[in-house]
Amino acid sequence: MNYELSVPGLHCGGCAKTVTTALQTLDPSARVEVDLTGKKVRVTTQATASDLHETLAKAGYPVQDAEPIRQEPVVTAITPEDQSYQDTMRKFWFAAVVAVPVLLLSLPDYFPALREALMGWHVLSIGAALLSLPVLAWSGGSFFLGAWHSFRNHNANMDTLVALGTGSAWLYSAVYALAPGLFPPEAAGMFFDVAVVVIALVLLGQALEAKARGQSSEAIKKLLELQAKTARVIRDNQELDIPLARVIVGDTVLVRPGEKVPVDGLILTGESAIDESVVTGESVPTDKKPGDTVIGASLNKTGAFTFRATKVGKDTTLAQIVQMVAQAQTSKAPIGKLVDLVSGYFVPAVVILAVLAFLAWFNFGPSLNFAVVAMVTVLVIACPCALGLATPMSLMVGVGKAAQNGVLIRNGEALENASHLKVLVLDKTGTITKGQPALTDVLPLGGYSAETLLTLAAIADRRSEHPLAQAIVQGALKRNLTLTEPQAFEAIPGQGVQATVDQQVVLVGNAKLMTVQGIDLAKFSTATDRLADEGKTPMFVAVAGQAAGVIAVADTIKEDSTQAIRTLQKMGIEVIMMTGDNQRTAQAIARQVGITRVLAEVLPADKAQMVKTLQQQTKAKSLVGMVGDGINDAPALAQADVGFAMGTGTDVAIEAADITLVGGNLRALVYAIEVSRATLNNIRQNLFGAFIYNALGIPFAAGVFYPALGLLLSPIIAGGAMALSSITVVTNANRLRFFAPQSFAEVKS
Amino acid sequence: MNLLVNSLGIVFIVWVVWYFWLWKGESVQATNQSGVQEIDITVQGGYRPAEIVVQVGQRVRLNFTRRESSACSEEIVLPDFGLRSHLPQNQTVTLEVTPGQPGEYEFVCGMNMLKGKLIAR
Numbered sequence: 096m097n098y099e100l101s102v103p104g105l106h107c108g109g110c111a112k113t114v115t116t117a118l119q120t121l122d123p124s125a126r127v128e129v130d131l132t133g134k135k136v137r138v139t140t141q142a143t144a145s146d147l148h149e150t151l152a153k154a155g156y157p158v159q160d161a162e163p164i165r166q167e168p169v170v171t172a173i174t175p176e177d178q179s180y181q182d183t184m185r186k187f188w189f190a191a192v193v194a195v196p197v198l199l200l201s202l203p204d205y206f207p208a209l210r211e212a213l214m215g216w217h218v219l220s221i222g223a224a225l226l227s228l229p230v231l232a233w234s235g236g237s238f239f240l241g242a243w244h245s246f247r248n249h250n251a252n253m254d255t256l257v258a259l260g261t262g263s264a265w266l267y268s269a270v271y272a273l274a275p276g277l278f279p280p281e282a283a284g285m286f287f288d289v290a291v292v293v294i295a296l297v298l299l300g301q302a303l304e305a306k307a308r309g310q311s312s313e314a315i316k317k318l319l320e321l322q323a324k325t326a327r328v329i330r331d332n333q334e335l336d337i338p339l340a341r342v343i344v345g346d347t348v349l350v351r352p353g354e355k356v357p358v359d360g361l362i363l364t365g366e367s368a369i370d371e372s373v374v375t376g377e378s379v380p381t382d383k384k385p386g387d388t389v390i391g392a393s394l395n396k397t398g399a400f401t402f403r404a405t406k407v408g409k410d411t412t413l414a415q416i417v418q419m420v421a422q423a424q425t426s427k428a429p430i431g432k433l434v435d436l437v438s439g440y441f442v443p444a445v446v447i448l449a450v451l452a453f454l455a456w457f458n459f460g461p462s463l464n465f466a467v468v469a470m471v472t473v474l475v476i477a478c479p480c481a482l483g484l485a486t487p488m489s490l491m492v493g494v495g496k497a498a499q500n501g502v503l504i505r506n507g508e509a510l511e512n513a514s515h516l517k518v519l520v521l522d523k524t525g526t527i528t529k530g531q532p533a534l535t536d537v538l539p540l541g542g543y544s545a546e547t548l549l550t551l552a553a554i555a556d557r558r559s560e561h562p563l564a565q566a567i568v569q570g571a572l573k574r575n576l577t578l579t580e581p582q583a584f585e586a587i588p589g590q591g592v593q594a595t596v597d598q599q600v601v602l603v604g605n606a607k608l609m610t611v612q613g614i615d616l617a618k619f620s621t622a623t624d625r626l627a628d629e630g631k632t633p634m635f636v637a638v639a640g641q642a643a644g645v646i647a648v649a650d651t652i653k654e655d656s657t658q659a660i661r662t663l664q665k666m667g668i669e670v671i672m673m674t675g676d677n678q679r680t681a682q683a684i685a686r687q688v689g690i691t692r693v694l695a696e697v698l699p700a701d702k703a704q705m706v707k708t709l710q711q712q713t714k715a716k717s718l719v720g721m722v723g724d725g726i727n728d729a730p731a732l733a734q735a736d737v738g739f740a741m742g743t744g745t746d747v748a749i750e751a752a753d754i755t756l757v758g759g760n761l762r763a764l765v766y767a768i769e770v771s772r773a774t775l776n777n778i779r780q781n782l783f784g785a786f787i788y789n790a791l792g793i794p795f796a797a798g799v800f801y802p803a804l805g806l807l808l809s810p811i812i813a814g815g816a817m818a819l820s821s822i823t824v825v826t827n828a829n830r831l832r833f834f835a836p837q838s839f840a841e842v843k844s
Numbered sequence: 845m846n847l848l849v850n851s852l853g854i855v856f857i858v859w860v861v862w863y864f865w866l867w868k869g870e871s872v873q874a875t876n877q878s879g880v881q882e883i884d885i886t887v888q889g890g891y892r893p894a895e896i897v898v899q900v901g902q903r904v905r906l907n908f909t910r911r912e913s914s915a916c917s918e919e920i921v922l923p924d925f926g927l928r929s930h931l932p933q934n935q936t937v938t939l940e941v942t943p944g945q946p947g948e949y950e951f952v953c954g955m956n957m958l959k960g961k962l963i964a965r
């Protein structure tokens with residue numbers, strides 16, 4: 096981590112030494128730079144900000160402020176204000192302006208009649224040579240320097256091609272202008288205009304490309320901008336506004352309506368609705384109460400609350416997301432492997448082709464200058480940048496776009512595999528369903544009303560901690576029923592509860608409880624079969640020794656599950672449900688969400704093996720994905736070709752998962768697969784475009800089509816095409832920024 | 845004349861193959877101080893040194909200084925470590941990595957044209 100610390104007490108060389116020693120005692124591997132004039136200390140260290148503060152304060156040099164320098168996560172955006180952009184544009188304009196007279200002076204080259212009319216035309220060409228020289232030297236200087244530097248390192252790149260192309264065009268022309276007598280008459284011709292215009296076009300291309308690339312990394316910048324700048328903490332009963340970097344774990348932080356939550360934490364007092372879309376992609380605000388977690392950078396909507404900071408700095412959810420996205424954006428996708436191989440050989444190969452084109456036309460072509468044109472055109476049309484940018488640009492935009500929508504993709508390989516998925520195994524509990532039982536049916540018997548039955552059962556269950564009992568109590572409270580305290584209460588393990596409510600004995604529990612207590616089960620039977628078929632758990636209620644009704648509790652299906660599963664199936668993916676539950680319950684849930692293939696009664700330990708079996712069963716190249724909660728399902732997630740973890744709350748960087756669905760719903764799963772497919776398509780378009788461009792452009796430039804069709808490319812057009820090709824790749828990648836999933840909306844309507 | 849031009853052309857091609865593809869650079873050992881290996885790398889049309897021998901499992905501090913304005917080298921990427929950084933001209937950018945396994949770890953420019961590697965032993 097890099098820090099820049101402002102230390103007002105620094106004023107002499109001695110101070111610098113003390114500070115350096117102090118910091119290196121804290122972390123022997125720290126790299127310390129002291130800037131006495133700016134009164135700043137720059138440190139690269141593993142130590143935390145608060146450790147640095149403490150160490151320097153002890154050494155007698157308290158730090159005024161410590162902002163961690165934001166690590167540049169991806170490509171820095173090039174804005175029109177940037178020096179390098181302005182320099183490039185200035186060089187471009189110079190070349191563009193000079194190009195006008197140079198082109199005019201070159202007119203006789205294109206019109207032999209004009210050449211004959213102007214007797215002293217080759218004097219004019221010396222003028223063109225002199226005019227174009229500063230363009231090569233200043234505007235094109237970076238190409239020549241770059242080419243030279245690479246050459247010294249046994250490397251060759253785009254600079255090499257531009258420098259060789261424009262340099263040889265200029266040199267040939269200059270020799271001709273000075274000593275036309277050396278050349279046979281048919282070799283007449285000069286290319287000063289080519290040198291100048293190609294340099295202008297390539298410079299313009301570079302500037303535009305740099306700007307477009309800035310947009311590609313927009314996603315991560317947007318995420319970073321979402322952070323709060325300051326936090327209002329309560330220390331020693333005082334409210335203090337402090338910079339975000341100074342918040343420490345354990346601080347009590349106050350957040351008012353309309354403010355951003357500065358760091359991650361647990362609510363202490365107050366309630367509010369919080370918009371967590373920044374992290375989860377879910378735009379509906381979530382209600383939070385004391386004890387709930389809050390995520391830094393989310394937006395507090397309605398109420399004021401205080402919370403205890405649990406994660407700060409680089410540990411916050413947002414920081415982890417940014418870190419993960421930045422890492423994924425630098426990773427490679429297997430589809431780009433060929434390019435990686437090609438790019439190492441590309442430029443020297445183009446140089447060789449250019450020489451071959453020259454030799455071919457020199458030996459068999461109409462004239463020497465034809466050979467020179469072919470060579471120069473080959474050099475300037477070839478575009479290594481388009482090839483090199485094709486995969487990383489799309490990956491960067493796609494991964495960033497996914498992150499903005501609550502889908503964290505670990506790397507390029509995960510993205511590529513997700514786009515090829517043919518089979519998806521969904522864990523039931525916590526993935527398709529909420530993982531928490533809830534009250535579903537109240538079926539009274541013997542003259543009780545539903546309300547009375549539920550009230551009695553809920554009062555009886557009130558003191559039980561069993562999840563099923565809690566579901567009944569919560570269900571009653573949700574229906575605004577008034578619950579009094581039971582007069583007596585006894586939990587019977589494995590059966591249910593027995594309680595006294597309003598002087599009556601109330602039994603709530605399973606069939607065993609009823610049998611043991613001598614209640615005739617036959618009275619309940621009509622309802623129970625149906626409930627079981629629906630995947631619900633029936634709870635029997637008896638009051639004063641008589642059957643009073645059945646209350647059903649079930650793990651409820653998440654709102655989006657059915658839609659999402661239908662969408663996945665429409666996308667051509669076979670969806671399989673895997674669960675440890677019994678067949679009957681599993682089938683019931685599967686029926687409700689439209690899944691036909693169910694793997695029930697799978698022990699947690701066998702889940703990974705099950706995924707492996709599926710992988711062996713499915714045809715080659717169809718990949719199997721697994722969606723689970725990331726904790727119990729870790730081995731299965733790791734075994735799958737793509738493991739999707741349902742993240743909830745602050746738990747974003749789930750290790751076993753290739754893709755984390757932060758919002759914890761299946762809609763995000765659909766999005767993940769759609770965005771992966773769109774990104775991979777985009778990469779394919781880019782690669783195809785870049786390969787086809789070079790594969791057609793280079794032979795065209797070399798004059799392969801000349802004998803048959805009489806077509807030879809002008810080097811000026813070649814230079815323009817080269818500049819355009821890399822802009823096209825970046826622009827195409829940027830199209831992904833506007834990616835909107837179609838299928839989910841379609842199915843819903 | 846024809847013979848001369850043709851011979852020169854062929855010789856040039858052979859030389860290109862040798863100079864760019866067959867030539868092997870020398871590797872340099874990173875210096876080791878108090879448990880951190882460190883190496884200064886000049887970025888100028890390539891990486892000098894381009895092959896760095898380091899010890900496995902120990903932190904490596906790579907100090908990249910870009911001494912050119914050519915856009916080709918403006919980014920440095922270490923794909924194996926998920927690091928990408930902008931290299932401002934004439935400034936030193938320090939990246940720290942720890943190679944966990946013996947092997948070769950590439951560092952490349954943003955467009956994958958310029959290459960160097962860490963050789964972890």
